[in-house]
Amino acid sequence: MNKILVTGGNGHLGKYIVNALLEKGFKTAVLTTQTNNSVQNNIEFFTGDLFENHGLKEATAGAEVVIHCASNPRNFQQIDIEGTKNLLQAIDRNSIKHFIYISIVGIDKSDYPYYQGKLEVENIIANSGVPFTILRTTQFxxxxxxxxxxxxxxxxxxxxxxxxxxxxxQSVAVQEVAALLASLVFEFPKGLMRDFGGxxxxxxxxxxxxxxxxxxxxxxxxxxxxxxxxxxxxxxxxxxxxxxxxxxxxxxxxxxxxxxxxx
The missing domain is CATH 3.90.25 (UDP-galactose 4-epimerase; domain 1)
Known part of the structure; x- marks a missing residue:
């Protein structure tokens, strides 16, 4: 397996996913808004911005798998929706084999704005033509x-x-969700998976x-x-x-x- 890119790889869930991938011996990259990053502990860092569409081509170049965790409940229109569109446009369609997205149980049953935003992101991914898996989980x-x-x-x-x-x-351990997402790297794209809860x-x-x-x-x-x-x-x-x-x-x-x- 060549490069695996994790967006939001410095976040709460993302850090556990990166660790799980490293334990499996995968070459792992992280897209982050932080600057002055390089290669640390076998992790390659790419500075970029999903909404500003900055650094995405470099981060996604050669990536066979993208695990998309970046999200912002307070600014989901820019980060989640527009950011995901930019990310999908930047992906090298000749390299990508699997796009994995973490979502939330019940977003299709609520008018809560952030949930509606997450549902829109799911639909954007499903209609992108990229092979994908979406995992909805309960709260951590x-x-x-x-x-x-x-x-x-x-x-x-x-x-x-x-x-x-x-x-x-029905709260669930973040480490268990991270391990499940990391294990999907071995799997064929599944579309929308069964929900996963505590x-x-x-x-x-x-x-x-x-x-x-x-x-x-x-x-x-x-x-x-x-x-x-x-x-x-x-x-x-x-x-x-x-x-x-x-x-x-x-x-x-x-x-x-x-x-x-x-x-």
Missing amino acids: HDFVLNMIKALESQSAEFDSITIPSGLRF PEVLHLEEMIQTYFEVIQNNKNLTLNKPEDIRHKLFTTGINLCPENNGGKQTWKEYLVNIHHKTE
Whole structure:
């Protein structure tokens, strides 16, 4: 296998994908907006900008596989939609064998703007003529933990933490998603794959109780009706795929693991 390019390879998911590819012995390249990059730890870095269409020809030259992880929920029109169009136009059609894209479970069932943007990107890829695989996953454990910490911070001065009611998650380990994406390099393009989710569906209240148990926090919970558009999204169940629960690491195992690392 010749060059594999990972966009967003310096991001949270991208770093794990790059490590998984290196462990398999693949020649790996990363497209990044950072400057002054070269070859480090067997990774070749290319400076470029998806929206500005800068450096994409150089980054994609000779790439047989592209794993596209770059995304920006706050600026998805430019980075996700226009950036993906530019990336696909830059790809050498004589070299590319597989274009792999990470997406989100439920984007086809929601009018949430970022989800609609991700769905548009899926359609752009599917209609590009490039051999592709799209993998939709549930939210990462880290995503839920960051949400909990934000709610915790808002209630820092009180004896209880106020949370939106009715939210459910099927969170999954980012390392498992990265390993699955890296394994697709060996596979023929699959189009839209089956969804991939964590091993359990939990209410946010349960997840916070487990979090408090692990960190030994005795705060009580106060439930409020969700008002935030994103919070409301997670009450609908569209972010779940209980029939596709291929993830192994549970929420509690994740919390215990990171808690031990910080001790």
